[in-house]
Amino acid sequence: MLYYLFEYLDKTYDMPGxxxxxxxxxxxxxxxxxxLFIATVYGKKIIKYLQKKQVGESIxxxxxxxxxxxxxTPTMGGIIIILATLIPVLLFAKLENIYVILLIVTxxxxxxxxxxxxxxxxxxxxxxxxxxxxxxxxxxxxxxxxGATMYLHPDIVVQHNIENPGTETEIIAKGxxxxxxxxxxxxxxxxxxxxxxxxxxxxLISWAGENYKSYVWLIFIPIVIxxxxxxxxxxxxxxGIDGLAAGTSAIIGLTLALFAWVSGNVVFADYLNIMxxxxxxxxxxxxxAFVGALIGFLWYNTYPAQVFMGDTxxxxxxxxxxxxxxxxxxxxxxxxxxxxxxxxxxxxxxxxSWFKYTKKKFGEGRRIFRMSPLHHHYxxxxxxESKIVTRFWIVGIFLAIITIVTLKIR
Numbered sequence: 001m002l003y004y005l006f007e008y009l010d011k012t013y014d015m016p017g018x019x020x021x022x023x024x025x026x027x028x029x030x031x032x033x034x035x036l037f038i039a040t041v042y043g044k045k046i047i048k049y050l051q052k053k054q055v056g057e058s059i060x061x062x063x064x065x066x067x068x069x070x071x072x073t074p075t076m077g078g079i080i081i082i083l084a085t086l087i088p089v090l091l092f093a094k095l096e097n098i099y100v101i102l103l104i105v106t107x108x109x110x111x112x113x114x115x116x117x118x119x120x121x122x123x124x125x126x127x128x129x130x131x132x133x134x135x136x137x138x139x140x141x142x143x144x145x146x147g148a149t150m151y152l153h154p155d156i157v158v159q160h161n162i163e164n165p166g167t168e169t170e171i172i173a174k175g176x177x178x179x180x181x182x183x184x185x186x187x188x189x190x191x192x193x194x195x196x197x198x199x200x201x202x203x204l205i206s207w208a209g210e211n212y213k214s215y216v217w218l219i220f221i222p223i224v225i226x227x228x229x230x231x232x233x234x235x236x237x238x239x240g241i242d243g244l245a246a247g248t249s250a251i252i253g254l255t256l257a258l259f260a261w262v263s264g265n266v267v268f269a270d271y272l273n274i275m276x277x278x279x280x281x282x283x284x285x286x287x288x289a290f291v292g293a294l295i296g297f298l299w300y301n302t303y304p305a306q307v308f309m310g311d312t313x314x315x316x317x318x319x320x321x322x323x324x325x326x327x328x329x330x331x332x333x334x335x336x337x338x339x340x341x342x343x344x345x346x347x348x349x350x351x352x353s354w355f356k357y358t359k360k361k362f363g364e365g366r367r368i369f370r371m372s373p374l375h376h377h378y379x380x381x382x383x384x385e386s387k388i389v390t391r392f393w394i395v396g397i398f399l400a401i402i403t404i405v406t407l408k409i410r
Contacts, residue, residue, distance in 0.1 A: 088285070
């Protein structure tokens, strides 16, 4: 909203300084500052409100050290992350941008699913919360919406063959110019570490006849559904000890902010020889606000946590990360960038599968890990949760660096 106000003041009255709002980097800086302020200052008030309403965490007895001390800690703290993300976005982003709209819808959609789950747990005294099938239905619904929008919306395109790119990167990043050949509506993605790294999903359905490209949505939308479901559940499983999910997600978010900015910038897209995706630069404002909200939330969520994010936060975080990765055509990098989420997911799948298999074969269930998800395995081994979280963050930084170098190393 402030973007439109200062744009009007700049054009109508030539107000000094108003033109700064034309620059993505300037608005991104304002977004991260405001989100940090909201999360840290107003976050404390939200925590006190949750305490007043007795929205405390019910702790299952898993036999972990210090577990009982967490009982009664306010949950549903994901509200802090959502508010601290959306308020700066509404103030500083171009709200007509289709990518910003997708991310706002994702935040509200996944936030609503998580909120309903937490609400049932806390106020209906049902420890199971929202049945898993309804969560899946919600995730599938979001996947259909995102996939269909990516496929159908005219503003979601890529452009190749840059001719005579300009030098004013910030000005060029505002939108497409006449320096390109025709826009490409193809459902493309990026394959990491290979020279010809662009892959068209329509190739997976080339057997369907001459008009096979018209049916690419039959492949693309299920892939989007799978990615959103997997990443949101991975973030949900990672949210098991103080600061782990928020810190890991902040690292992932910073990496995706870089991808969004260079993909939406003519000069850097040309220099790095990557797809130029018009309008994705605007996502940088959303992502920086998101990262600021996560870091601000960590002020209260690091050990010993004063608040937990609950499913309200973890499902929202996963959904946002998945949609950003899809939007910048880097979804095949998710196994690397979101490696922590992947490890947590796999540890649960392997543990459950092996237990069922050995029980059926030997009459006795056996385990690969002492406990799953993976972070609980290390807790059982005697590692303090602060050490586990710090080491997981270090691994997350390492994976983020590997992801970034794919921009150049092929």
